[in-house]
Amino acid sequence: MSQSPIASRKKNSPPSQTTDTSQIPVDSLETIRNKLNQVHLSLRKLSDQINLHNRHPNKVKLPSYAHFQNQFQVLITQLHSIATNISNNDELLQNTNVYPTPLFPTTQQEALLTTLLRKKALPEVDEWTESAIKTRDLMSSNGTNNLQKEDEFAEWSFAKVKELRDSFQFYGFHTVEELTYLETDEGKREAHLKKDAESKKDDIELSITAGGKKGLNPNQVLKFMYQGEL
Amino acid sequence: MVSAVLLIQSATPETITQFHDQLSNELPSLKGKWSFNFKIFRNNPYSIHPDQAETATVATEAQFLYTLSPSYLNESTITLINKKSVGVFTNLIKEETTELQRSHELNIPDEHLHLGATTGLNDPFDFFVSQKLESLWTQRQLIRGDGGQIYELENGNLIIRTSNVFLHGNFRGLLIQIELNNNLITNIKDTKSFKASFEKISKKYGIPEGDICCDILDSKFLDKHGDLCLQYSEILNF
């Protein structure tokens, strides 16, 4: 992020005239710097696209929803990797102090030096941090944010339904109430009537078809019509 | 109405024009032209009465079927079998005749078509016989009447039709058909008196001499078409 040479040294290491750079965790810092650079680029590209549309709404179209979604995915991955990097170098970064070497032209580059050595976050950054923490607290107090809890609940529900189902047995198409009704006299009568109606219907059909006779084939009927015999 | 038919075999063009002139003097109303077809069918000799089926190879009896289709009976045919049974066939259905705005005395009742007894696409009976009854009847002669005239006299009580007769294209004489309304007949109950009535008419209008036939099938039942067909069969017997 910063192009200026940075010297770092462990607190307990004795100061020496010659800058000992071997103690500096260059690798870790370089990785973090690269990652940050990537995120920076991605964000700038996205903001350029949006701004360009805002300036020339007719000429340039807003990137599609799918495009945003992709960019967002990329950003998340990048941020996630930074976060991992930082947390991996947690101890190192905690114990690292930054100071200028005697070779640094302190007086000429005073403005730059103060910027580089600044530790306090910008007020707007503080605001973001604060609001993010607040939102997180709010959500967790509502219980909506706890994905793990939700998963647990779903699993519990499923198990419970299974358990409930296992405690019943299913046969036929009647409820227990209906079955007990059928056992009563009234129910029996009703069932009898139904059966009667059904068999009556069958009887009628049977008598219509003269005892379930199969109808004559059209060809046989034609033969009768042509020659007077079946 | 009673009819009589006569054929003047010896007719020449002169007798025809002469008769025409004579009738014209009576100021008849001319009812246009007409023509007819008269077909004679004989029984197919190979159709044998079941009794003789075992012994005979050909039928012993000769039988005749006649068909008469005069143009003034539109699309109708009269048939006579063995000078005994008569049938009148027609192709026209009543509702068709009203569509054509012509009135015809012979037509098939509408119900017959609507209730499904006919397809409505009828063939003339003589065609039917020659196409599908060949095993029973074979056509022997075709007699055609051409260049016919219709005269109406006595206030429509008398109709005289004349026609030239051709057998297989050869001229065979002049046919005269006389139709008399019942009131001109001396005694309608007495069929034997008909001949006298027709002779009276012949004399009055100078109808040339010829074989006249006013026979009827059943003395108790006059049948206009059947009797006419019988008279044709007697006269056109070459």
Add this chain to the structure above:
Amino acid sequence: MVHQLLLVSSIPHSKYVQTISTLQAMTRLLSPQPISTYTLVTKPSYVFKPKFEPGKVNQIEQYYMKCTTTWESGVDLDLAIPLIADDETSSVFVERLFSGNEEVERTWTLQISDIPIAGKQVCSNQTIYESTLIHAHARIEDSEIKKPSDIADGDAMEIDDKVEEPNKEVKTDSNGASEESSTSIVKSHSSDVSNDPDLTGRKDSFLLLLESLGYGVVNQYWLKGVRFFQGDIVIEIFKIFIRDDNVSSTDANNNKIKLKLLDESNTFQIKAYINIPKSTDIEQISQGSKDLLKLQDLLKNLFKLEIPDRMFMDSRVTLKKAT
């Protein structure tokens, strides 16, 4: 001459109402045309023995002939009610024809059809010839009129009895040996009913004509149904009735004939056809066949229209039968 394209099917009685409703909706014909006919199936009463000549194929055939007239009282019959054989309440009776009681002369259509065209067809293709008789008359000699009164009642029923035993009738004819005597027998059938001998000649002259023509009755049937029209296609749904000879003495009615169903299962027959006036009209025939196929597809879930077997529609009299 009619060229008829035909497909057939049948439905059980239970499907009648549904089928009618569907066809009403399809054809937009709320009240289908009733059809109601009475048919005599006749065949030549002569034996045809064509001379056998080597190398010459006999083209002449003998044909069964249908004689059809209207069945007026059948119009009121409700087909939605099944006819059950043993149920007295549903019995169907018809007036005897040829009884001399009719006011108006009957019209008869004589019909003979060719066997449908052979080969692969999408529907039955058949030529039908028909001619309609509107009036019949016969010569009756005085001597013949007096005869009938001498004939015993049992013998002198009418056509319907004659139909039952066609063979017996033929024999009677042959015993008579001559045309005239057989004629008098036919005449006797109706003269028995009508006491006025003068009417005799007129009333049954149709049967006389039929006999003179060389045809004898072999059976009879009554047809009752309804008819729908869809474009050129006619769809007929009908049942066929025949004479019921099991008449108990209680419901014996002298002037009526009891009918029963030909098909006692109450099955309805279905015909879907197009009549084309000319068998040479190829264009109309191919269009008609297409239309019938379309209808077949349209109705396939209601009933299955099929090509009838041409052998069952053969109206030729085979030599074996003639002997």
